[in-house]
Amino acid sequence: MSSYHLDHLQHLETEAIHIMREVAGEFERPALLFSGGKDSICLLRLAEKAFRPSELPLPLLNVDTGHHFPELNEFRDARAAQLGAKLIVRTVEEAIAKGIPSRNSNSTAASAAPAAMKKRPAPRSVFSVSATVSANGIQKISVLKSGISITAVSIPAKTCACFP
Amino acid sequence: MSLSTTSPRPVDILRFNTCGSVDDGKSTLIGRLLYDSKSLMEDQIEALERSADITGGGQINLANLTDGLRAEREQGITIDVAYRYFATPRRKFIIADTPGHVQYTRNMVTGASSANLSIILVDARLGVIEQSRRHTAIAALLRIPHLVVAINKMDLVGWSEARFLEIRAQFEAFLPRLDIKDVKFIPLSALNGDNVVEPSPHTPWYAGPTLLGHLETVHIASDFNLTGFRLPVQWVNRPNSPTDAALHDFRGFSGQIAGGIVRTGQKLLAFPAGIVTTVKQIWTYDGVVDEAFCPQSVTLVLEHDIDISRGSMLVALDHLPGSSCDLQAEVCWMHTRPLQVGKKYFLKHTTHTVQVVVTELIDKLNMSTLDSESAPAALAVNDIGEIKLRAARPLVFDGYATNRLTGSFILIEPGTNATVAAGMLRAPHDVFKPETADYVI
Ligand SMILES: Nc1nc2c(ncn2[C@@H]2O[C@H](COP(=O)(O)OP(=O)(O)O)[C@@H](O)[C@H]2O)c(=O)[nH]1
Ligand SMILES: [Mg+2]
Secondary structure (H helix, E strand, C coil): CCCCCCCHHHHHHHHHHHHHHHHHHHCCCCCEECCCCHHHHHHHHHHHHHHCCCCCCCCEEEEECCCCCHHHHHHHHHHHHHHCCCEEEEEHHHHHHHCCCCCCCCCHHHHHCCHHHHCCCCCCCCEEEEEEEECCEEEEEEEEECCCCCCCEEECCCCCCCCC | CCHHHCCCCECCEEEEEEECCCCCCHHHHHHHHHHHCCCCCHHHHHHHHHHHHHHCCCCCCHHHHHHHHHHHHHCCCCCCCEEEEEECCCCEEEEEECCCCCCHHHHHHHHHCCCCEEEEEEECCCCCCHHHHHHHHHHHHCCCCEEEEEEECHHHHCCCHHHHHHHHHHHHHHHHHCCCCEEEEEECECCCCECCCECCCCCCCCCCCCHHHHHHHCCCECCCCCCCCEEECCEEECCCCCCCHHHCCCCEEEEECCECEEECCCEEEEECCCEEEEEEEEEECCEEECEEECCCEEEEEECCCCCCCCCCEEEECCCCCEEEEEEEEEEEECCCCCECCCCEEEEEECCEEEEEEEEEEEEEECCCCCCEEECCCCECCCCEEEEEEEEEEEEEECCCCCCCCCCEEEEECCCCCCEEEEEEECCCCCECCCCCHHHCC
């Protein structure tokens, strides 16, 4: 390597890995949101880049809205199994049946979920990591700490360790 | 290859933030940049145009665009900084957009801590006010390499060149007191788009670039330091049941390189153990590499089995950092409870947190005159001052002027976990001094 230069995507990647490792290093019960869609496939690969050759130090979490294509769920399960990752799947019905009290929604995952789900408080100390992927590559990755207060750390926003 | 030949290449992402008082036009300016650079999604544009018909007499409300997107994203929670992305064929841009509520110093520091450039907005009718000086002082303190003073609402002062020059002179009167390398003054109207993306027909007397033109061309060298390897350890990588038997004894130290370059076979000093070891392997997901550099995220495998965990730091032997319990730093105070001598905080520095006590308030910047006042009684919210701290355990650090990553910290209030200050360390008095033959290279 004669030139010490990272291109745009390499830059985003190195910061995404930094954030994932901070989450693993600082929090008790982190989780990685994984639906099997393109955004979460990208995140899962970033998690591999952050933690291999170890096992992923955080389980995969998916909220099944019941509106996904069956192929997507199959892929989600197969991919988790292939990587030896722990996968937690919860459904919206469970939340409705439990009559989970409504509160301000506070995770990006909630914005994609149906109304009943949106009212469900995110579990304390769960971290959600989300990414937006477009034809140009990764546009944005954000890590949201749900439950207490939320700090958005977007990639490539260098909210470096020093100014979280 | 020697380090002196490694001139940093220009980066292809420009990160900037906007600062100004409420109503100076920050939201309008960001909206204008996104709209005129055609960085919006179709549905966002449609929604804007729809709302223009209903409420705006046909005029699009660009501030609504910025603030609307933010509100949508926040959904009732507080986000300190929202990052917006846009691109032109020449460059990619990231705007750190901070809500303009009272804690503006905190927001500015958070938004600007990684910025290459800050835009200071000034309302042409009001000229330089105290906050303009404060924002400029913070930008200088954070060593943001480029400043743009955007003199906005020029339409409301009749596009007067005299007014533009007067405000520029107000700035130039205090700029020499601050350490800022590059400042550009641009007259504009965020509302009408003059000199934002398109040159204005109203400013024939202004020969400089438009704001976007400047953002596209300003030379941004990487501010990552390639001298003096530093790896704050984030996470110990130790597989429990690796699929590959060869990795059974794998023990790697993962982190993002905060300075310098590392090579296989290189000797490193591990803090706080104070033991010299050698790099056996530089592991990345995409394969083992012979060398890696700041700001790459890597995993290092070392020759010796020494006690290293999250918060440890691996450093090069040729550029040793400081290691001391006594620290001196410039701080931006962000909390309504003031900083006073004798108070205790947690200091978070890279991946390491240590207890500190404030031992001295050296001075405080007077925002009206930009003079420093010695030995103030306290630092209040939004104050900038220089302090001394004593840490319970030695901190391994560099001066902020040498390394923005290993030279900065935050202070956290025990009990509330509130972030109360951002700090920039002064260079250490002495670098770490090896005491035994072990340390000799
Ligand atoms: N005449 C004029 N008004 C402006 C200009 N830029 C912003 N404004 C107006 O100033 C007000 C405050 O703008 P806004 O963008 O919300 O300011 P912020 O508080 O800094 O985000 C709004 O009514 C804008 O329409 C400008 O260049 N000219
Ligand atoms: Mg605003």
